[in-house]
Amino acid sequence: MQLTQVGGNLLTNGLLVAVVVLAHIQIAAYLIGSSTLMIVSESISIARHGDERHDRLAHGLMKSSNYVFSFGSALAIFFVVFVLTGVWGRFFAPLQQITFWMFFVEAIAFVGEIALIYTLYANWDRLAKHRRARLGMLLILNIDQFWQMFFIDVVASFMLTPNGGDVNILSQILNPTSIPLDVHRVVGNIAWAGAVVAFAGGFRYLLATRRLERTSRAAVQAQPALSVGAMSVGASPSEPPEAAEARHWDWVGQWGAMWAVGLTLLQPWIGYSYAKEIQLHAYPSWYSMMFGDLSNVFLIQITLLGSIFTLGSLYFWRRMKASGARRHRRQGLLALGLLLVTMFAAIPAWIAPTYADTFTSGGAKPFWDGGQLVPFATFIPYKVGALFMMVTLGLWSVSSYLRSYSRNELGAGFIGRRAAWTLVALGVVTSVMMMVMGVIREHARQPYLINGELTIQNQQILNGQPSTYGGTSP
Template sequence: MSTSTQIGGNLLTNGLLVAVVALVHIQIAAFLIGASTMAIVSETVSLVRRNRDERHDRLAHGLIKSSIFIFGFGSALAIFFVMFVLTGVWGKFFVSLQQITFWVFFLEGITFLFEIVLIYTLYANWQRLGEHRKARLGMLILLNVVQWWQMFFIDIVASFMVTPNGGDVNILNLILNPTSIVLTAHRTLGNIAWAGAAVALVSGVQYLRVTRRLETVRRTAPATAAAASVGAMAASAAGSEPPEAREARYWDWAGQWGAVFAVGLTLLQPWVGYEYAKEIQLHAYPAWFNMMFGDLSNVFLVQITLLGSIFTLGAAYFWRRMKASGAPHARRQGVVTAMLAFVTLFAALPAWFAPTYADVVTAHLDRPFWQGGLLNPFGNFIPYKVGALFAMVMLALWSLTAYMRANSRDELQAGRVGRRSAVILIGLGATVSVMMMVMGVIREHARQPYLISGELTINNQQILNNQPSAVGGSSGVTDR
């Protein structure tokens, strides 16, 4: 093992630059995969219905159009990240990582090329492919599959950095490292939830804009036009209502569609997230300890608070929609919303009133707060945090189920919501976005001081293990 070499740079280049660029890119990539999934669902719904559903047609087309604009910026950002940030600022580390994961990056690049061809073909020929709906749906599915494999290859690299498991010795160990599959499952669900949240956010903003314009139209229109309601569903009034009313109904529908995806897919995340954390505990214990008892322990409180906030905001939106439409069980929905808010506050209780558990022990105050210590037993993971998580999931599941049941029975009417419901949608989208960033920070920060857990240090550019590589010699990559 050669003499270690210090990494040059400062907090801006070695820390904030990577964090900002990576977190923005992750949100863009996640939206693209989730958006293509939602487009497949909308295209399928529109295809199987005898009367073409114009709402789903418009949503699917809108998702592809937005994906094109975001894809262009996201691709440029990814190239900047690799060429400038990783190669320029973290060159020694990235070269070492490339020597281990070259074929994974190569396959990821191939999927990227396929993604370019498919997404631009769909965008440029969307209207012409309308005469061949099944072919268009097939291309959407193919695009989604390509994007998923691209994510899978990137997840191999990200998971290897946390749980190497001899991935520098055997390619199969690299691909099937302990956290690879569970991270991919976690991100697959998160991608769809984030796309739904983004749709909800945009729909909320658009609903506010359209209803404000509608109010202006009605103030200036004759009395007969002013009598029309945003939520009017009578066919006889459809021809005389202003275009803004139809737009308001569409964005109201799109908002609830996105909210259902955001809440529904997030419901599965605690189960997958627990398995992910368990694999880290078993195969990268220092990283797990850092998350649960170290510098990131209080950041986990932020994460569970954001998770509860997603469920609470979703339930609040469902409650307001059911209440506005006079749907049954609206009052119960309101009670469930209040219960979710309470459970979220309880889950946010810290287990100790200090930055880390080590600080508590060092201060010799590792006893309950009612005995003058810094420990809060009500904030312990078992049984209180687990119980709170279980309660969150069950309450949110009831809320979503009650809302979907009311919707399937035509007890809800598009457009009959106030502007506060749109604000809730905006809050839901923003909360999901922040939670994605917090989860990214936790995953990447947990392995410090390592760049690759147990192998490559963040301050000393060297591989610490000297296990024989698959091609002979030492797998230790050192700087000279």
């Protein structure tokens, strides 16, 4: 099926879609992930008969979700009305006809999300006397958000692996990449929410400690000179509120980091099953990611994944060291090991834009023979081995930290500003990785809008596969 050329330019047809969609994905992922973390904190607070830290965290997540949802929903409406209908109307009209029921059910779930999230936000304090009812509403919100995500994922996965979904609605819903994409996003949403919580905790800790330093300096300057051993009449042994704030945000950052790193450990295994379905049912897209013009972008993705594990382990090490916890040296070695493995995984398998370019330039031989290939950096077995080591070391790092946490070896409130900056970096790297993954998945369909079925007339095919005799074949 061919479409006439869509008018516009790089700004309106390319960058506009990229900016709006990547922002919307991060907002939507945070909303779903944060509702899951709210359920966890609310459940812990009920089980402990009122845990002040988790009460405050759950309420803070609800307030942030409300603010983010207001902007995110406006952005989504702008995307559908202006970008899809206005700029990409010739594509969106047939897509909406094919996937009408998916959009219809998703819209119903969206209305349900509006009702639930604003009701919970407006009545949070009133529902404090009915904690189980509030928890039940959070569960309903989370389920509603899951189905909203599920039906949008059907549309997104259908565009990559149609599987005859344009004539059979069941084949559309159960297309080969639908379930792997759902599992990938469910886990990723929670990890992303954890990274945002870690970012917020680290940033607020920096602010709290800065205020604490100012308060301490002001108190010293205001204290009158007294004889040795005397005490100012106005002096108070009570802890300044800034210290309590620093301790709280230290705990928040730690809580978010454990979710961010712990859940991300599952993504290589989930991602493998997702990539395998793409290989089996959309081979040109898989080839583009592994050997084509996206191969080096995919290399960036692996590097960012390793950076998340490294930053998480580095934060755990700094916190354990500041608390004088046992085995903090082992945690430092794990962070160093993760850094080295990440650097090894970042080595490109060929010194060229694509694998096909090594054939056309005559460089299909090892670099020590004057070629462009790096034999010890191929995906199998070296990149796979590096991913396995990342997961193994990352799991060891998280479990070691949790062991120290369960033994009450970790102090709170005095971890140092470098550890807080590590949390900020963890949030930023996770955000960038989400954007890179979105670019890879969407660009892999090129030149198709719906893979193998719908394209723009005269669009150039960039992802040629190497032919038997070298060069490329479309």
